[in-house]
Amino acid sequence: MTSLPARPQPKPGVLDIEAYVPGKSKAPTGVKLHKLSSNETPFGASPDVQAALRDVAAHLELYPDGQAGALKAAIAEVHGLEPARILCGNGSDELLGLLAQAFLSPGDEAIHTEHGFLVYDIYIRAAGATPVVARERDERAEVDAILACVTARTKIVFLANPNNPTGTYLPETEVRRLHAALPGHVLLVLDAAYAEYVRREDYEAGAKLVAEFDNVVMTRTFSKIHGLAALRIGWMLAPEAIVDALDRIRGPFNLNAMAIAAGAAAIRDRDHVEKTVAHNDAWLERLTRELSALNLRVTPSVGNFVLVHFPDEAGRTAADADAFLTERGFILRRVAGYGFPNALRLTVGSSEANEGVVAALKDFLAK
Ligand SMILES: *Cc1c(COP(=O)(O)O)cnc(C)c1O
Numbered sequence: 001m002t003s004l005p006a007r008p009q010p011k012p013g014v015l016d017i018e019a020y021v022p023g024k025s026k027a028p029t030g031v032k033l034h035k036l037s038s039n040e041t042p043f044g045a046s047p048d049v050q051a052a053l054r055d056v057a058a059h060l061e062l063y064p065d066g067q068a069g070a071l072k073a074a075i076a077e078v079h080g081l082e083p084a085r086i087l088c089g090n091g092s093d094e095l096l097g098l099l100a101q102a103f104l105s106p107g108d109e110a111i112h113t114e115h116g117f118l119v120y121d122i123y124i125r126a127a128g129a130t131p132v133v134a135r136e137r138d139e140r141a142e143v144d145a146i147l148a149c150v151t152a153r154t155k156i157v158f159l160a161n162p163n164n165p166t167g168t169y170l171p172e173t174e175v176r177r178l179h180a181a182l183p184g185h186v187l188l189v190l191d192a193a194y195a196e197y198v199r200r201e202d203y204e205a206g207a208k209l210v211a212e213f214d215n216v217v218m219t220r221t222f223s224k225i226h227g228l229a230a231l232r233i234g235w236m237l238a239p240e241a242i243v244d245a246l247d248r249i250r251g252p253f254n255l256n257a258m259a260i261a262a263g264a265a266a267i268r269d270r271d272h273v274e275k276t277v278a279h280n281d282a283w284l285e286r287l288t289r290e291l292s293a294l295n296l297r298v299t300p301s302v303g304n305f306v307l308v309h310f311p312d313e314a315g316r317t318a319a320d321a322d323a324f325l326t327e328r329g330f331i332l333r334r335v336a337g338y339g340f341p342n343a344l345r346l347t348v349g350s351s352e353a354n355e356g357v358v359a360a361l362k363d364f365l366a367k
Contacts, residue, residue: 011128012106012128013125013126013128014125014126016125017121017122017125017126018118018121018122018337019122020118020119020122021337022038023035023037023038023331023333024037024326024331024333025037025038025331026331027326027329027331028326028327028329031327031328031329032329033329033331034329034330034331034349034350034352034353034356034357035331035347035349036330036331036332036333036346036347036349036353036357037331037332037333037345037347038229038333038347039164039194039224039303039304039305039345039347040223040224040227040229040347041224041225041226041227041276041304042279042348042349042350042353043227043272043275043276043279044227045226045227045228045262045266046226046227046265046266046269046272047269047272048265048266048268048269048272049228049262049265049266051265052261052262052264052265053258053261053262055261056257056258056261057258059257060257062257063253063257064253064255064256064257064260065257065260066252066253068088068255068259068260069083070260070261070264071088071233071235071255071259071260071263071264072086072088072235073264074263074264074267074268075088075235075263075267077268078267078268078270079207081207081237084240084243085210085237085238085239085240085243086235086236086237086243087235087236087238087243087246087247087250088233088234088235088236088254088255088260088263089233089234089235089236089250089254089255090232090233090234090251090254090255090259091221091223091232091233091234092191092193092219092220092221092223092234092235092236093119093232093234094232094234094250094254095219095234095235095236095246096119096120096123096158096189096191096219097123097126098246098249098250099123099156099187099189099217099236099242099246100123100124100126100127100129100156101123101126101127101249102242102245102246102249103155103156103187103245104124104127104128104129104155104156105127105128105129106128106129107129107130107153108127108129108130108153108154108155109129109130109131109132109149109151109153109154109155110124110129110130110131110132110154110155110156110157110158111131111132111133111134111146111149111150111154111156111157111158112124112131112132112133112134112157112158112159113133113134113135113136113141113142113145113146113159113160113163114133114134114135114136114339115136115139115163115165115166115338115339115340116141116158116159116160116163117158117160117163117164117191118337118338120158124156124158129155130153132149132151132154133149134146134148134149136166138168139166139168139299139307140163140166140168140169140170141159141161141163141168141170143170143174143177143178143181146159146178147178147181147182150182150183150186154183154186155185155186155187156186156187156188156189157178157182157186157187157188157189158189158191159175159178159188159189159190159191160191160193161175161190161191161192161205161206162194162197162198162301162302162303164193164194164303164305164345165305165307165333165335165338165340165343165345166299166301166307167194167299167300167301167302167303167305167306167307168299168300168301168302169198169200169203169302171200171202171203172202172203172204172208173202175190175204175206175209176209179209179213179215179216182215184214184215185215186215187215187216187217187242188209188215188216188217189217189219190205190206190209190216190217190218190219191218191219192205192206192218192219192220193219193220193221193223193224194224194225194302194303194304195220196224196225196273196277197224197225197277197280197284197302197303197304198302198303199277199281199302200302203302205218205220206218206237207237210237210238210239213239214239214241215239216239217236217237217238217239217242218236218237218238219234219235219236220234220235220236220237221233221234221235222234222235222262222263222266222267224304225273225276225277225304226263226266226267226273227266227276228259228262228263228266231256231258231259231262231263232259233255233259233262233263279348279351280304280348283348283351283354284301284302284303284304284306284348286354287306287346287348287354287358288300288301288306290358291306291308291358291361294358294361294362294365295311295365296308296309296310296361296365297309304347304348305345305346305347305348306345306346306348307335307340307343307344307345307346308332308343308344308345308346309340309342309343310342310343310344312342315367316364316365317342318334318340318341318342318343318344319334320364321344321361321364322334322344324360324363324364325344325357325360325361325364328356328360329356330353330356330357330360332344332345332346332347332357333345333346333347
């Protein structure tokens, strides 16, 4: 009894976690801000969302529907899915955390890739488990490297497809090859936060695999294409047994009423989604081309962002570029925490923002 600590102590591992640092959002005073640091959409949410929010605002005294039924119904209708296989979350982040909590115990391992989304590491550690990092090749996840990390202790493989911050993806054949070689008790989590932006014939976000197997889930978000990051809305497609497990440990009202109504309105506005994707398609290609023409290496992306690599030269590094761009109101994302000390991630913004950032980088490199 003498060795008991004087103060409450977090459980082992919690203080080893590096808190997530979101993208910056401030420009110097007097300069127009172009926030290109968090992969938000330049088009905002569907105009239909405003009316949905006004209806909810009239009755804030009422608890929301704990099943988020209207949102599940809208998702099921638009994507042709069964509502019973859908679980909604306070952002897809919450769902990733619930998966870790439900399936990982101390002593277990969970795999993510070298430049994978940082949130996985946080939730794996928070569950008391051990993160195992699979190396990537050419800034892309590699199936054989992931499989080489699988041990008897492995319980989850987290794969962002496409990945953030690289923007690279694995085609359906590779995801299937990965799944086929995983033991049946290992859960494959396909984080498809950017699925709507991908225009590749050989890409499949995950719904087909979830339909076929008991050990695959796909997570999606309303934060990116649907422009609802502020409201925190995500969803997961999963086998019913996994939905059931997470339903037991989630907060009973994990989605608020505004989120449920806004999400349902947003996902039904297909024109808004199409317009957003068309803009992204054109600019993804153009930004990649114009930045490459400035002799900056750009990782080939299928998302709504590009990873831009800077020269290893004093005055021209990513840190120097970041300072230069910030002065001019262009806020990009530093990605040192993702293993890219000399790169910046640039979100595809409005045409004005995109043109401005290219012009500013041209000035920066001409200095
Ligand atoms: C943005 C993003 C998410 C979405 O998170 P939300 O909690 O739904 O806002 C999930 N995964 C990846 C890889 C992302 O980049």
